[in-house]
Amino acid sequence: MAIASSKDAPKIDWIKEKTKACDYNISEHIIRDFLTKKITIREIEEAIANSRIIEIHTRPEKGSSALVLGYAGEKPIHIMCADDQEGRLLILFAYVPSLPMWEDPVNRVKQGDKHMEENLKKCFFCGGKIEPIKVGNFDYRLKGQLYVVKGIPAGLCVQCGEKYITAKASMKITRLIEKGKFLGTQEAFILKYA
Ligand SMILES: [Zn+2]
Known part of the structure; x- marks a missing residue:
């Protein structure tokens, strides 16, 4: 052992x-x-x-x-x-367990090979299905400053909500940040714990 x-x-x-x-x-x-x-x-x-x-x-x-x-x-x-x-x-x-991952709260949907799409990937955290989406607002914090990236292509876990960004997209974001090409600033709602 x-x-x-x-x-x-x-x-x-x-x-x-x-x-x-x-x-x-x-x-x-x-x-x-x-x-x-x-x-x-x-x-x-x-x-x-x-x-x-x-x-x-x-x-x-x-x-x-x-x-x-x-x-x-x-x-x-x-x-x-x-x-x-x-x-x-x-x-x-x-x-909350639901389709397409869970048939009922106890049983997973059996994933027959024929139903598996070519590019279907599983979430690292929960094993949920990843769906391609365009994220309206992707929040990213760099050195204490909050940045919002709009319209970024990503993979979304339909189960736990984790988002995945490709290496290509992350390179593009990095370039945009470096160039300082910002559309503007937006209001944020801030909660103070203490
Ligand atoms: Zn997940």
Whole structure:
């Protein structure tokens, strides 16, 4: 056995305990869910309280994470949970399971080879399907300054919302930034935590 026990996927009782004790951290993915009003932290906490593990995902070097299914009221929520290796629960991302990935909250849609398109790629984070889109506004922060890039071609994970930008597109953005070709500035809504 080469894998250290601390890299094992978290157990469901531990996940529930940590959530109840508010001893967890969330990833940036979850903040995005708050901003888009898809899932709230109260719903995540409620879902975890009556949840079970439906899949274990193992990634080299990062250890294992547990995909948990729970319900906030009637709303099914999948939550990816990991042990941050410092004794705290790490909530990586959450989503409401739906087609085209999930037949129902427990079962994935079986992906027959004939349905797989040539360029179909899977999301690195959640294994969701990537669809090509044009992003209206892509936010990018460089040395504390927020930049918004409009109309950039990207791949969007239909499940967790992660976006992927090609090397070609990222080169083009870099060139535009270097040239300082800005259309203008836009108002931003700023929340101050403290
Ligand atoms: Zn994803």
